[in-house]
Amino acid sequence: MIQGMGFYLRLLLVSTIFVTVLAPSPKPVFTTLWHAGNFRYLDAESGQLLTDVGNLAHPAQGGYGRLSSTRTDKFNLLLNALFQAISDSLVDGNTGDWCDVKVKAANAGYDLIRYYDTDSGRWFVHGRDRTSFGQSYFYINPFAKRNLVIEVPHEPYDSGTAVQGARIFKDLAARALIINKEDRCSDPDTATQCNPGSSSACADGRIRESDVAHNTDNTFHLLHVRFSDMDAGTKFIQLHGFRADPGRQNAVVGDSSTNDVSSASISNLFVSYLRGQIWSPSSVSSCQESAGDPNPAFCGQSNAQGRYTNDGAACTFTSTSSGRFLYVEQAPSLRDNDDSDGMWWKDVSDALKLTWNNIYMNNGATDDTLGARQTQYGTLSCPTQTTTMSVKVTFYSFPDNDDGFGNFGTNVIADHLVWQGQARPTNSQGDPIASGTGTFGNPITVAAAQGNSLLPSGTLVYVTGLKKYLLVEDSCGNCTSTWIDVWMESNAGNDPTAVSQCENNWTRDPKDIQINPPSGLAVDTTPFFDTIRNQCNPVTW
Numbered sequence: 001m002i003q004g005m006g007f008y009l010r011l012l013l014v015s016t017i018f019v020t021v022l023a024p025s026p027k028p029v030f031t032t033l034w035h036a037g038n039f040r041y042l043d044a045e046s047g048q049l050l051t052d053v054g055n056l057a058h059p060a061q062g063g064y065g066r067l068s069s070t071r072t073d074k075f076n077l078l079l080n081a082l083f084q085a086i087s088d089s090l091v092d093g094n095t096g097d098w099c100d101v102k103v104k105a106a107n108a109g110y111d112l113i114r115y116y117d118t119d120s121g122r123w124f125v126h127g128r129d130r131t132s133f134g135q136s137y138f139y140i141n142p143f144a145k146r147n148l149v150i151e152v153p154h155e156p157y158d159s160g161t162a163v164q165g166a167r168i169f170k171d172l173a174a175r176a177l178i179i180n181k182e183d184r185c186s187d188p189d190t191a192t193q194c195n196p197g198s199s200s201a202c203a204d205g206r207i208r209e210s211d212v213a214h215n216t217d218n219t220f221h222l223l224h225v226r227f228s229d230m231d232a233g234t235k236f237i238q239l240h241g242f243r244a245d246p247g248r249q250n251a252v253v254g255d256s257s258t259n260d261v262s263s264a265s266i267s268n269l270f271v272s273y274l275r276g277q278i279w280s281p282s283s284v285s286s287c288q289e290s291a292g293d294p295n296p297a298f299c300g301q302s303n304a305q306g307r308y309t310n311d312g313a314a315c316t317f318t319s320t321s322s323g324r325f326l327y328v329e330q331a332p333s334l335r336d337n338d339d340s341d342g343m344w345w346k347d348v349s350d351a352l353k354l355t356w357n358n359i360y361m362n363n364g365a366t367d368d369t370l371g372a373r374q375t376q377y378g379t380l381s382c383p384t385q386t387t388t389m390s391v392k393v394t395f396y397s398f399p400d401n402d403d404g405f406g407n408f409g410t411n412v413i414a415d416h417l418v419w420q421g422q423a424r425p426t427n428s429q430g431d432p433i434a435s436g437t438g439t440f441g442n443p444i445t446v447a448a449a450q451g452n453s454l455l456p457s458g459t460l461v462y463v464t465g466l467k468k469y470l471l472v473e474d475s476c477g478n479c480t481s482t483w484i485d486v487w488m489e490s491n492a493g494n495d496p497t498a499v500s501q502c503e504n505n506w507t508r509d510p511k512d513i514q515i516n517p518p519s520g521l522a523v524d525t526t527p528f529f530d531t532i533r534n535q536c537n538p539v540t541w
């Protein structure tokens, strides 16, 4: 009886365990947070976003340069890599090719960094032009809550719009903040291809190429186009400012179409909400609510970004309105952080929230907070990328090498390097001298053109056909950027004619080399020239 009971209990236990194992359970989540993994390959900076945006430089020294078609392609490749990395990292922080993003950014002439806002404790992506052409700044929130892009095309001419944009960007956890770099009047060249219209903004009344809101060949517009095309749900507000002259409205809002009266326009809806926020509702006008122009009559009809989103053609007027673009002109008191006069930036932000009240993104978020403070993780270093190029390979030696002062017959070279923790050899005077056997640990000296950005001093090279590692530690006066001059082992006792003939025997053009090769590749340490027997070794390539 007791034995039987025990047997019954055991059965019951076994079957209970069996059922538990089969029962559905929540899928375990082992993924790394988006900012805690590969995102850390980007270099980091931290500061207060509002302060740093307020301090961005907007030079007006005539240095602006519009995008070439080559740079346009490179910037678009950067955007491809960037948005792919963002979406990958949001799924799993250990994915996302942020090292590739860095390479693409460098190709496009941009610095791309992780920016940590110490006020909110949140990470953003920050881009800035590293060339002298003055292309736009941008900030992207990878974990945006609202599918909204904020555009600031005319800082500092429309002063205060950049910081206002940053406040709204944070307040609504918006997707991106794009800010012009150069002043709109910076470029003396008025040969604009997109918008031949006039403007009172600059001295001669013409629209300049540096006016990114009226031109398309700039990164400000390329970012707009990307956000507009990538997701039909994305909305835009472009912030402008005007002087507070007597009789003028405090805000004039347009949808960037040419329509004078269009009751369903998004500008009318936004204005109705903005009137509910400020003390003087009648000082706000929509360009689409009644016949005739508001004062000032700034309605964004010639705005390249608004036109593009409305009907796809940035450089022609359109009566089409997409309902996705708001053009807002504001008096100073609406842009500032002071509500004592009955209006401030927050009124614009709140009206936006009401206008587009259902544009949440990222797992159905339904709030506008940036989210919990994030950890300020350190930066990871990207593995060195091996690249290949085709070069002319020539040789130099003791007899035809000079010491930098025109004295030939020497093995003295330009740079004294440390390679793999090992100082390279010097002569008795302490001058660096050519050396090496061609292994990874002891590469042969090679010279490249001075200022060759692909082959700076200290670069390791592997010549596939020679099976030898080389180290750039000397400079070559005649070399072009696709030419390397390899040290041929030789000394004062060697016959200059024999060495010179041997150099010619080994010379080849073109040959493939690897830049920053991995260790462990096949190596042949046979010297090019036999210094003992004073003769050339057989050429093997």
Ligand SMILES: [Zn+2]
Pocket: 153, 154, 158, 239, 240, 241
């Ligand atoms: Zn403006």
